[in-house]
Structure formats: structure tokens, C-alpha cells
Amino acid sequence: MGLLPFFAFLTLFLFVPAGGVFIDALRTENGGWSLEAMGEAFSGQNFQAFKYSVKFSAIAALVGVVFGTLLAYAAATISRPRWLRSLIASFSGVAANMGGLPLAFAFITLLGARAGVFTNILKFFGIDIYDKGFGLGNTWGLVTVYAYFNIPLMVLITLPAIDGLKASWREACANLGGTTFTYWRRVGLPVLTPSLLGGFLLLFANSFAAYATARILTDNSMIVSLRIGFFLGGDVAIGDDAVGYALAAWMIIIMVISMSLYWVVRKRAERWRS
Amino acid sequence: MMPGSSIGQMEINAAIADELLNTAPVGYVPPSAGKPRTRWARVFPALVLLLHALFFLAPLLTLARYSLQNVPAFLLGRETLFKKWSLKPLTMAFDHPSFGPALKLSLQLAVGTVAVTLLLLVPTAIWVHLRVPKARAMVEFFTVLPYMIPAIALVAGIIVIKPHARWFLNSDFSLIPFYVVLSLPFTYRSIDAGLRAIDLKTLVDASRSLGRGWAGTVLKVVIPNLRTSMISVSFLTAAVVIGEFTIADTLLKETLPRFQATFVGREPQAGYALNLLALLATTALFLLLSVLTRKRNPKRKTFEHRSAQLAAKGDLSS
Incomplete structure (x- = not known):
């Protein structure tokens, strides 16, 4: 019974609001129930928004997985200055939580159209990235900014897994005549796969749910989290109120699916770590 | 242990090692073979670290510059680099x-x-x-x-x-x-x-x-x-x-x-x-x-x- 306050708290401040979203998404104006709003929130323009957001979050996650794994591998390999590894680990801990406003503003000063230092350096060498369609609010701009917290998050996930690769496996592979390529193809990557897949799912959910950073960089209502924000602020006409809440309901459903998959995969990833 | 016997043991070890090396099968690779040893394998992690360090430091540095130096980015150059810095903002x-x-x-x-x-x-x-x-x-x-x-x-x-x-x-x-x-x-x-x-x-x-x-x-x-x-x-x-x-x-x-x-x-x-x-x-x-x-x-x-x-x-x- 000592758990009562905890569950009461969780019910009041998590389950009631989350349930409220679903109830308002399913209720019609005259008090009946209907799936119409849920359907409308997942078709036409709204469906395009979901498609774009899922695609964009998947790209952002993939970039995070690739570079995060490379960084974790480098951190695990380089042993010479001993503090380097712990520096990377603690920096990752900080940067993985560094979403939000300051990050968005920092990237405006680096890659912004006018204020960006790097933009102007490239322009000096005759490359105008904005002429080529780059923008901080576009897919690749946001992917670049999100990489700032996705890469460190991936490092935190894969560093233990890479440490779990035993030197003896590499030696065994070499003794059996395998090359470095054989080792990664047959041993390293298969062992790391659950961790990489889990990292991808977590980074996907992370990018899909992000709001504050994108809010500063763009008004693009194709990003589902911003679309919901505009609806809640009354800035954009999506249709009925129910459709707006149905958008949030679909967002929760997608998050539940990807996080559930993450936990399934994580169970497998832990197998090699004992 | 007597010093003599230990030397003797070393000689035996050396002999075994010698024999092992000379009679090893053709495909034999020393156990260290799988470890990264080519130059590329040593340079690669350092390169990865360097690129990431640039990526993670650059936005912070430009944010600091924008905050503390009142010079538009497109005017940055050799003459303006050290001008108009101030902690006031x-x-x-x-x-x-x-x-x-x-x-x-x-x-x-x-x-x-x-x-x-x-x-x-x-x-x-x-x-x-x-x-x-x-x-x-x-x-x-x-x-x-x-x-x-x-x-x-x-x-x-x-x-x-x-x-x-x-x-x-x-x-x-x-x-x-x-x-x-x-x-x-x-x-x-x-x-x-x-x-x-x-x-x-x-x-x-x-x-x-x-x-x-x-x-x-x-x-x-x-x-x-x-x-x-x-x-x-x-x-x-x-x-x-x-x-x-x-x-x-x-x-x-x-x-x-x-x-x-x-x-x-x-x-x-x-x-x-x-x-x-x-x-x-x-x-x-x-x-x-x-x-x-x-x-x-x-x-x-x-x-x-x-x-x-x-x-x-x-x-x-x-």
C-alpha cells in the first residue's frame, strides 16, 4: 500500500492527461464516439506530415547511429591520454541532454543564412549552401542539429556494448585465419547488432518527440510535434479540435510502438554483457 | 627456487618457443594479428575524434563569438577578427x-x-x-x-x-x-x-x-x-x-x-x-x-x- 501515492500521482499527472487526449480524439461534438477524427488525422495533409516526420526522424537516427558508433569505437580504441575516454563519456552525458533553445541558437550562429560563421566561410570559398537548398529548418539542417544530441546518446548506448567485445574473440578469429574484415563481418557486427538496432529505435523516438529545437529553427508544420503545437496554440486550422487531439494520439501510438520494440531489442543486447 | 633451475627452465622455454615458431603450420598467425596495427587503423580513430571534436565545439564557439563580438558574420576577416569584443552583452x-x-x-x-x-x-x-x-x-x-x-x-x-x-x-x-x-x-x-x-x-x-x-x-x-x-x-x-x-x-x-x-x-x-x-x-x-x-x-x-x-x-x- 506504500505504492499508493506513487500510482495516484502517476494516474493524475500522466494517465489522466494521456487518456484525455485519446478520449477527446474519439469523441464527436454531440457526445458520441467515432473513429473519424483518428482517420482524418492520419490521411491527407496530416498523413503527409506523419510520413515526413517518420522519414526525417529515421534519417536523424541513422546519422546518430553511424557517427555515434564511430565515436564510441574511437573512444574505446584510443588509450593513450587516459582522460580522453572519460572526457568523451561525461561530455556525452551532458550533450545528450542538450536539446532546446541554446542548441538551436548556437547552430544559427554556425550555419544560419546570414549569422552563420561557417556559412560565410564556405561563401568565401565560393560555396553557397543556401543556394543548394540547405536550411536549418529543412531536413538536413535539422538532422545536423539533432545530431548534436543524438550522437552523444548513441555513444552512451554503444560504449558498453563495444567494451563488451572481448579481445579474445578477435584473437580467435585471427587464429582461424580471419582478417579484420572477417572479424567485423562475422563477430563484431552480429554481436553489436541488437545494440545498434536499439540505439536506432531510441534515437528515432528522441528525434520524433523533439519540439523545442525545431520550434526555434522552423515553422514547418510538416513536423508532427510542431503541427500539434500550432494546433494547441490555435495558429493553424487543422479541422475539428478532435483532429488535433487525434494527431497527438497517433504520436503517442508511434512512440509506444518504437519504445516497445526498443525494450525487446535491449533484452537481446544484454545477453552478451554478463 | 634455485637460480640454476630457473635458468634451465628458461632454456627449455626458449627451445619450445623456437620449435613452435619453426614448425608452425603455414597458416599460423601470431595472436596479436587481429589487433589494429596498420597505420590506417591507428590514424582512423584519431581522425574520427578530431572531426567530432570540431562538430561539437564549433557551434559553442560561434555562439560565444556572436554573443561577445559585435561584428556581423559576413564582415569577419583578418582586420575585424579582434575588434569589438565585449563582455557587456x-x-x-x-x-x-x-x-x-x-x-x-x-x-x-x-x-x-x-x-x-x-x-x-x-x-x-x-x-x-x-x-x-x-x-x-x-x-x-x-x-x-x-x-x-x-x-x-x-x-x-x-x-x-x-x-x-x-x-x-x-x-x-x-x-x-x-x-x-x-x-x-x-x-x-x-x-x-x-x-x-x-x-x-x-x-x-x-x-x-x-x-x-x-x-x-x-x-x-x-x-x-x-x-x-x-x-x-x-x-x-x-x-x-x-x-x-x-x-x-x-x-x-x-x-x-x-x-x-x-x-x-x-x-x-x-x-x-x-x-x-x-x-x-x-x-x-x-x-x-x-x-x-x-x-x-x-x-x-x-x-x-x-x-x-x-x-x-x-x-x-x-
Whole structure:
């Protein structure tokens, strides 16, 4: 019974609001129930928004997985200055939580159209990235900014897994005549796969749910989290109120699916770590 | 052992080694073969590190430059690089009449969220460990559920229930319980790990059999042992609350991040400088945290520390 306050708290401040979203998404104006709003929130323009957001979050996650794994591998390999590894680990801990406003503003000063230092350096060498369609609010701009917290998050996930690769496996592979390529193809990557897949799912959910950073960089209502924000602020006409809440309901459903998959995969990833 | 025999052993070893090398099969590779040894394998990690260092430092440096140097980026060049630097923009935001109230509200929310988090989770976690250890996995599952509800969806839910609880949600402090929920996934896990590292049952049994009541046991025995994880929970939660934008912005609560966002529109340079300060403050908070939580352990080798070490070891081997 000592758990009562905890569950009461969780019910009041998590389950009631989350349930409220679903109830308002399913209720019609005259008090009946209907799936119409849920359907409308997942078709036409709204469906395009979901498609774009899922695609964009998947790209952002993939970039995070690739570079995060490379960084974790480098951190695990380089042993010479001993503090380097712990520096990377603690920096990752900080940067993985560094979403939000300051990050968005920092990237405006680096890659912004006018204020960006790097933009102007490239322009000096005759490359105008904005002429080529780059923008901080576009897919690749946001992917670049999100990489700032996705890469460190991936490092935190894969560093233990890479440490779990035993030197003896590499030696065994070499003794059996395998090359470095054989080792990664047959041993390293298969062992790391659950961790990489889990990292991808977590980074996907992370990018899909992000709001504050994108809010500063763009008004693009194709990003589902911003679309919901505009609806809640009354800035954009999506249709009925129910459709707006149905958008949030679909967002929760997608998050539940990807996080559930993450936990399934994580169970497998832990197998090699004992 | 006699020196002679040891030399003899060495000779035998050398002979065996010699024979091994000369009679090894053609495909034999020394055991070190799989380790990275080509030049590329040594340069590659360094290159990866260098590129990442550039990527992670560049935005911070340009943010600092924009905040402290009043020269437009397109005019940057050899002559202007060292001109018009000033620390003044850093403090300009402090003079704005809305800054004080926003900072105050954010700090109050941070303190409130930390207090509610500790008051709710420490007793819950202790209860789970002592009374219903079987429920631990279940409780942990519930604490990670907020991961599945993005902040923007939670706000949608808050707006849904608002007509039914206007008296509560109109207050600025109504954000506190939602921030507690938002940080639940990492706060509960940290307290849970702290409890797992000590032999809670033995400590509590010992204290109880020596005549302390429940309140005294928790306050004088359990809490001091949980200090490290409680400190880290407090710092992380405070950092999350002070930087939270989504919920506060949508519900129009005038917190510090909302001020940061609007002030940039009014005074770009000072606004960016304020964001730089926010970033530095958060980083400082994390650094302080790692100092605070690291210092204690190696110095104090008290009973509880050693039992914690033993418990941790048992945890690893099981």
C-alpha cells in the first residue's frame, strides 16, 4: 500500500492527461464516439506530415547511429591520454541532454543564412549552401542539429556494448585465419547488432518527440510535434479540435510502438554483457 | 627456487618457443594479428575524434563569438577578427524587467520539482525494496512510461483536462507535477540504483533492532547512504526544469526559457548571450555534479561504503 501515492500521482499527472487526449480524439461534438477524427488525422495533409516526420526522424537516427558508433569505437580504441575516454563519456552525458533553445541558437550562429560563421566561410570559398537548398529548418539542417544530441546518446548506448567485445574473440578469429574484415563481418557486427538496432529505435523516438529545437529553427508544420503545437496554440486550422487531439494520439501510438520494440531489442543486447 | 633451475627452465622455454615458431603450420598467425596495427587503423580513430571534436565545439564557439563580438558574420576577416569584443552583452538581459520574474519562477519550479521528486520517489523506492521486491520490475516499467508520451502530447492532455481543473492549472506551480513525471525515467532509476548499492535490509534491521523507529531509520540511516544518488537526481532534475521549453511555452507560463526565446527577438546579441549563459550554467551544474559525486567515494571507507562495494560486486557476479 506504500505504492499508493506513487500510482495516484502517476494516474493524475500522466494517465489522466494521456487518456484525455485519446478520449477527446474519439469523441464527436454531440457526445458520441467515432473513429473519424483518428482517420482524418492520419490521411491527407496530416498523413503527409506523419510520413515526413517518420522519414526525417529515421534519417536523424541513422546519422546518430553511424557517427555515434564511430565515436564510441574511437573512444574505446584510443588509450593513450587516459582522460580522453572519460572526457568523451561525461561530455556525452551532458550533450545528450542538450536539446532546446541554446542548441538551436548556437547552430544559427554556425550555419544560419546570414549569422552563420561557417556559412560565410564556405561563401568565401565560393560555396553557397543556401543556394543548394540547405536550411536549418529543412531536413538536413535539422538532422545536423539533432545530431548534436543524438550522437552523444548513441555513444552512451554503444560504449558498453563495444567494451563488451572481448579481445579474445578477435584473437580467435585471427587464429582461424580471419582478417579484420572477417572479424567485423562475422563477430563484431552480429554481436553489436541488437545494440545498434536499439540505439536506432531510441534515437528515432528522441528525434520524433523533439519540439523545442525545431520550434526555434522552423515553422514547418510538416513536423508532427510542431503541427500539434500550432494546433494547441490555435495558429493553424487543422479541422475539428478532435483532429488535433487525434494527431497527438497517433504520436503517442508511434512512440509506444518504437519504445516497445526498443525494450525487446535491449533484452537481446544484454545477453552478451554478463 | 634455485637460480640454476630457473635458468634451465628458461632454456627449455626458449627451445619450445623456437620449435613452435619453426614448425608452425603455414597458416599460423601470431595472436596479436587481429589487433589494429596498420597505420590506417591507428590514424582512423584519431581522425574520427578530431572531426567530432570540431562538430561539437564549433557551434559553442560561434555562439560565444556572436554573443561577445559585435561584428556581423559576413564582415569577419583578418582586420575585424579582434575588434569589438565585449563582455557587456552577457549581463544586458539582467536589466530587462521581465528577466527577474522569469528566473525566479524557473528557480522556484526547479526547487519544487526536486522536492516533490525526492518526497515521492525515495519513500516509494524504499518501500519497494523492503516490502515488495517482486514489484520492482513492475514499478520500473511504470517509471519509464513517460518516455512514450512526448512533452507536446502531454501538453495536449493538460489542455484537455484544463476545463475540469482550472483552479489548479491556472497556477504557475501546476507545472511542477508534470515536470516530476517528465523526469521520472531517470530520477527513479537513479534512486533505485542507489538503494541497490547498499544492503538496505541489513541496515534497516540493525537500526530497528537497536530501537530506532521507522522515521528515524529512514532519516538517519537510509538517507545518508542515499546521498550521492539524491544529489545527482536533484541536479539532473533542476537542469531539465530550468531548460524546459515545450510545456511552459504552450501553456504560456513565463519561465526563463520562454524569456530566452522572446528576448532574442528584441535584443539579438544580448539574447544569444543569455542563451550562452544558460548553456554555461547547465554545464557548470553537470561538472559540479560529477565533482560532488566522485569525491565522496574513495575518501570515506566506512562500513556502509564497504558493504556497498561488496553489494555492488555481488550484483556484478550474479
